[in-house]
Amino acid sequence: MKKRKMLWSVICLMMLTLAGCGGGGGSTDGSNDGGGSGDGDNTLVVGMASDLKTLDPHHGYEVYGNMVYYAMYDYLYRSYDSSTPEASLAESHEMDDAQKVHTFKIKEGVKFSSGNDLTSKDVKFSVMRTKNLKSNTSHHTENVENIETPDDYTVKFTLKEPDAAFLVKLANNSFAILDSEVVKEHGGTDAEDASSKDTAEKWLNANSAGSGAYVLDKWKQNEELSLTKNDKYWGKVANDKVICKEIPDVNNQIQMLKQGDIDIALGIGVDNASQLKDQEGVKIKNYVGSTTTFLLMNQDEKIGGPMANPKVQEAVRKAINYEELLKISGDKAVLPLDIVPKGFVGGLEKEKDYQDLDEAKKLMEEAGYKDGFEVKFTVANFDTEGMSWTTLGQKIKDDLEKIGINAKIETSEIGVVIDSYREGKEAFLMMHWHPDYMDINNQLVFLPGDTVGERAKWMDTSNTKMAELKQTIQTESDETKRKEASEELQKLLANDMPYAFLVQHPKVLAYRDNLKGVNYYEVQKINFQDVGIN
Numbered sequence: 001m002k003k004r005k006m007l008w009s010v011i012c013l014m015m016l017t018l019a020g021c022g023g024g025g026g027s028t029d030g031s032n033d034g035g036g037s038g039d040g041d042n043t044l045v046v047g048m049a050s051d052l053k054t055l056d057p058h059h060g061y062e063v064y065g066n067m068v069y070y071a072m073y074d075y076l077y078r079s080y081d082s083s084t085p086e087a088s089l090a091e092s093h094e095m096d097d098a099q100k101v102h103t104f105k106i107k108e109g110v111k112f113s114s115g116n117d118l119t120s121k122d123v124k125f126s127v128m129r130t131k132n133l134k135s136n137t138s139h140h141t142e143n144v145e146n147i148e149t150p151d152d153y154t155v156k157f158t159l160k161e162p163d164a165a166f167l168v169k170l171a172n173n174s175f176a177i178l179d180s181e182v183v184k185e186h187g188g189t190d191a192e193d194a195s196s197k198d199t200a201e202k203w204l205n206a207n208s209a210g211s212g213a214y215v216l217d218k219w220k221q222n223e224e225l226s227l228t229k230n231d232k233y234w235g236k237v238a239n240d241k242v243i244c245k246e247i248p249d250v251n252n253q254i255q256m257l258k259q260g261d262i263d264i265a266l267g268i269g270v271d272n273a274s275q276l277k278d279q280e281g282v283k284i285k286n287y288v289g290s291t292t293t294f295l296l297m298n299q300d301e302k303i304g305g306p307m308a309n310p311k312v313q314e315a316v317r318k319a320i321n322y323e324e325l326l327k328i329s330g331d332k333a334v335l336p337l338d339i340v341p342k343g344f345v346g347g348l349e350k351e352k353d354y355q356d357l358d359e360a361k362k363l364m365e366e367a368g369y370k371d372g373f374e375v376k377f378t379v380a381n382f383d384t385e386g387m388s389w390t391t392l393g394q395k396i397k398d399d400l401e402k403i404g405i406n407a408k409i410e411t412s413e414i415g416v417v418i419d420s421y422r423e424g425k426e427a428f429l430m431m432h433w434h435p436d437y438m439d440i441n442n443q444l445v446f447l448p449g450d451t452v453g454e455r456a457k458w459m460d461t462s463n464t465k466m467a468e469l470k471q472t473i474q475t476e477s478d479e480t481k482r483k484e485a486s487e488e489l490q491k492l493l494a495n496d497m498p499y500a501f502l503v504q505h506p507k508v509l510a511y512r513d514n515l516k517g518v519n520y521y522e523v524q525k526i527n528f529q530d531v532g533i534n
Contacts, residue, residue: 049383
């Protein structure tokens with residue numbers, strides 16, 4: 001990041017309360033006050049608007065979680081720019097003929113930031129802790145039946161059934177490796193009663209117990225997180241410190257990037273990117289993202305009311321003008337047919353003219369709501385890849401009015417909405433979904449009785465064809481058969497689900513041109529340790 005001119009430093013000191021300075025002005029003694037590498041030190045500053053709720057990787061389930069967990073913790077495998085996982089601490093991998101037993105040799109000589117050696121017992125403790133916490137991430141470990149540690153550097157997983165995505169799952173934060181000794185000292189446990197007895201999350205929100213490239217310096221939720229280089233890390237780290245600033249206003253991110261107060265802006269949308277076109281000192285990269293916004297309609301009549309009616313749900317899907325959604329979402333936006341985004345095996349897309357108002361009105365009449373009804377429509381004050389949910393919400397409201405549904409928008413902070421959504425309390429809401437790992441198996445959580453299905457109170461698992469397709473996708477190693485099952489499942493769901501999938505959002509990454517090694521990955525976003533500062 002370029003040094004600021006003295007005049008600008010003086011102005012910022014006089015205007016600290018203004019968002020344009022963001023607390024990032026240089027201090028008078030020439031040291032850096034958390035505003036980035038502007039004074040020549042080796043600090044990377046990232047501007048974002050995150051939904052981060054915890055720094056305990058075994059509890060974390062938010063979009064930006066893995067970006068931080070990847071920085072502080074190690075994994076057997078990591079995921080980068082494809083669905084093929086790359087070995088990290090795993091030195092070798094063997095699988096038995098039944099595809100249920102996975103044996104790994106792990107890297108020797110790795111130390112946690114505490115100085116303790118990372119061994120197989122830490123891998124076992126970490127996975128069993130996630131499994132027994134019964135937290136948001138626990139479903140990723142449910143298929144693990146047993147873990148053995150024949151020696152300090154061998155780990156053997158026995159699965160209940162074959163899992164075609166097992167190595168990909170190992171790159172998810174639910175499998176982050178924690179220092180078992182330190183976590184136990186601070187209330188952690190991997191015992192079966194961990195869900196009620198483990199108290200380590202509070203400590204992990206203020207400290208780190210990993211062997212990753214960075215250790216936690218401090219975190220103030222909704223404001224700022226700072227990480228410092230882990231001197232005991234076994235790999236290479238291109239910078240000494242990372243500061244993540246919560247900057248909810250996209251225009252503030254743009255201004256601070258222009259001024260050099262942040263190095264990377266993660267909240268820039270397709271529309272906002274035009275403000276940075278040809279901007280000196282700034283580079284822009286465009287990606288097809290995998291984050292999808294969707295509508296959830298509660299299947300429990302006591303909660304969802306009319307939204308629980310399958311014909312109403314289908315009417316909602318038919319009433320939306322998807323072509324206009326594409327236009328407002330920008331270049332590289334995609335219309336997924338339903339639960340499988342573009343880039344995942346068998347992913348199908350909607351036609352732009354999917355909207356059919358006549359059919360939607362007919363469905364409303366068949367459901368007994370010819371004259372329509374009123375419903376609360378919960379929309380968080382949040383953005384997905386720079387696209388405001390309230391903007392999308394208003395678009396949905398306008399479309400639904402054409403078939404008699406008066407969706408009364410009620411806004412709230414993202415943390416409040418997420419909690420209510422996870423508890424299955426919302427009748428009708430907008431939400432987004434970002435894959436925990438880059439495999440179609442991750443999308444099966446939308447099916448009845450699974451994680452998101454439960455949030456929609458969709459609990460009827462009697463559809464044998466759906467169950468059969470789910471099983472094939474989960475366990476089949478033949479990608480052709482998985483693709484066929486994926487496509488069939490999507491077509492089956494298209495008219496029989498309590499959701500309306502809206503748009504798969506494009507991703508814009510904007511950063512200062514004096515950075516090197518900047519790339520955006522769907523799972524971990526920015527791999528901090530690769531980013532060098534000139």
